Amino acid sequence: MGAKLALEVRQVSKTYRERGKPGVKAVDSISFGVGQNEVVGLLGPNGAGKTTIIKCILGLMRPDSGEILVFGEDVEAHYPRILQKMSAVLEGSRNLYWRLTVWENVRFFSGLSGISSRENQEYFRYLIRLFSLKDKQDVEVRKLSQGMKQKTSVVCALARRTPLIFLDEPTLGLDVETSLELRHVLRQLAQEEQRTIVVSSHDMDVIQDICQRVIILSSGQVIVNDKVSHLMQLFGTKAYRISLVGNLPRELEETLTTHFSSLSVATNDIGVEIRINLSEPHEIYLLMDTLRDAGAIIDEISHEDVDLEKVFLEVVRRERNGHATGYSL
Ligand SMILES: Nc1ncnc2c1ncn2[C@@H]1O[C@H](COP(=O)(O)OP(=O)(O)OP(=O)(O)O)[C@@H](O)[C@H]1O
Ligand SMILES: [Mg+2]
Numbered sequence: 001m002g003a004k005l006a007l008e009v010r011q012v013s014k015t016y017r018e019r020g021k022p023g024v025k026a027v028d029s030i031s032f033g034v035g036q037n038e039v040v041g042l043l044g045p046n047g048a049g050k051t052t053i054i055k056c057i058l059g060l061m062r063p064d065s066g067e068i069l070v071f072g073e074d075v076e077a078h079y080p081r082i083l084q085k086m087s088a089v090l091e092g093s094r095n096l097y098w099r100l101t102v103w104e105n106v107r108f109f110s111g112l113s114g115i116s117s118r119e120n121q122e123y124f125r126y127l128i129r130l131f132s133l134k135d136k137q138d139v140e141v142r143k144l145s146q147g148m149k150q151k152t153s154v155v156c157a158l159a160r161r162t163p164l165i166f167l168d169e170p171t172l173g174l175d176v177e178t179s180l181e182l183r184h185v186l187r188q189l190a191q192e193e194q195r196t197i198v199v200s201s202h203d204m205d206v207i208q209d210i211c212q213r214v215i216i217l218s219s220g221q222v223i224v225n226d227k228v229s230h231l232m233q234l235f236g237t238k239a240y241r242i243s244l245v246g247n248l249p250r251e252l253e254e255t256l257t258t259h260f261s262s263l264s265v266a267t268n269d270i271g272v273e274i275r276i277n278l279s280e281p282h283e284i285y286l287l288m289d290t291l292r293d294a295g296a297i298i299d300e301i302s303h304e305d306v307d308l309e310k311v312f313l314e315v316v317r318r319e320r321n322g323h324a325t326g327y328s329l
Contacts, residue, residue, distance in 0.1 A: 004072040006164050006196035007034040007057065012066030013220075014052055026052040027063070028220035034198060036163070039190045041207035041228075042200040044217035045316055050200045051091055053217070054166050058088055070164060084113050087157040088166035091200075095153040098142035102133055102152050105141060109156040120159070127155045130185050132178075146173045154182065158189065167199040171206050183209045204309035214308070216315055223319045228308065235311045238278040239304035242287075245297040248272040252294040259286065261321060262314060271299060277314050 012030050015023040027049045034040050042050050055061040057068050059079050068075045075082050089095055096105050106124050107117040117124065128137050131151045136144060141152060150173055157165060167186075171179040187210050189195055201207055207214060208228060216224040224231070248265060256263050262277040278284060291298065304310070 003036055005033045005069070006036045006038070006071060007198070008067075008069040008072075009033070009053065009057065010067040010069070012053065012056055012063045012068060014049075014056055014061065014063045016052075026220055027056065029066070030217070030220070030222055031066075032215050032222055032225055034196060036196055037190065037194045038213060039186070039197045039199070039211050041211035041214040042198055042217065043202075043204075043207060043214055043312060044200075048217040049220040050217055051168055052220075054088065054090070054168055054198070054200065058086065058166065059083065085162055086164040086166065087113070087160040087162040089150075089153045089157045089168060089170055090166075091168040091172065096141045096149065096156065099140055101138050101140055102128065102144070102155075103137045105152060105156055106159045110159040110161070113160045113162065115159065115161055120161070123161075124155075124159055127158055130188075131155055132181065147175055147178050150174055151178065151182070163194075164196045165198070167197065169201055170199060171201060171203050179203070179206065182206075186210050204307065204312055208308040216312065218316055218319050224315050231308070231311050232306055235277065235314065236303065236306040238281055239306050239310065240274075240276050240278070240284070240287075241300075241302050241304045242274040242276070242291075243270070243299040243301075244272040244274065244291070245299050246271055248274075248296070249294065252290070252296065255290060255294070256287075259290065262317070275304060277304075277310075279318075 009030055009032050012027055014027040015025045017023040030053060044050050052061070056063045057075065059075050070082055070085055073082055097108065100108060106128070110120065111117060128134055131154065133148065133151060133155065136148060141149060144152065150170070154167065154170055171182055174182060183206055186197060190197055199207070199211065211228055213227050214224065214231070215222055253265060260276055264275045266273045276287065
């Protein structure tokens with residue numbers, strides 16, 4: 001038998017119910033696993049169910065059905081002891097005591113999970129240095145900037161030394177430099193300390209930078225669960241940019257947009273630029289035939305540089321248009 005997964009979510013559903021109103025099915029029979037030492041991105045549009053599933057995993061909320069295992073143990077059956085194995089920074093919530101200093105917060109939260117501050121002083125100092133908070137370590141958290149508060153929350157979560165960490169929007173409100181710093185630190189921690197990290201973010205650069213795999217949710221369901229490198233390869237070979245000389249006749253534009261839903265057209269000084277994400281590689285023939293039949297003159301064809309943001313937008317768009325799997329292999 002292989003090593004236990006760090007996390008296993010099995011057919012979990014959660015509906016928010018309010019008296020007199022129709023319920024909101026936030027999580028709809030979700031299943032996924034996260035291997036030990038993996039760094040996984042949890043993505044999805046607003047309201048997709050990311051925070052809800054994280055709260056269910058942390059036992060902050062009870063799912064209506066399904067099972068959640070952390071290092072092979074059922075969260076509900078082993079609650080609250082199982083909390084020793086996971087820590088989290090949740091979106092928009094106060095993860096800190098504002099009247100305590102940075103150092104006191106770190107001691108307090110690590111103490112909650114039985115981490116002795118005497119034995120771990122060096123480690124705490126290391127984390128504080130890593131996040132450039134040394135100058136602020138004796139300052140009350142309420143007197144810190146938003147980004148510094150956010151970094152302190154992450155330090156407190158990491159200081160608990162749990163093998164599994166959830167970061168819900170960790171770079172929200174961070175400046176560009178600090179966001180880069182945080183990514184660097186997370187990569188380093190994953191490599192050096194073999195932590196398992198699940199990170200949700202709308203910042204695709206962050207996800208692309210630190211995650212090996214992404215799970216994309218939409219309307220409470222998993223629509224993609226794949227390696228970042230595989231997704232890039234898949235979409236990279238099917239995204240094209242085609243420049244045409246002159247104008248694009250109206251009829252041709254209509255034919256193209258009927259056949260290819262992902263097609264977009266931009267007109268510039270020289271001519272027309274078509275961008276397209278093909279569903280299947282062989283569709284390029286249909287595209288070329290359509291252009292030739294209409295007498296269009298191709299100036300240049302190039303592969304579009306693909307990044308995770310384009311992949312994400314395309315996958316979500318296709319899912320909304322009724323494609324069940326989001327992408328085809
Ligand atoms: N406490 C709540 N009571 C009622 N409905 C809720 C509650 N929390 C979330 N929801 C609803 O559940 C759905 C999923 O919300 P959730 O916060 O899990 O989404 P999310 O993926 O984290 O979105 P975001 O990217 O905006 O953070 C939404 O439709 C939301 O309105
Ligand atoms: Mg959320």
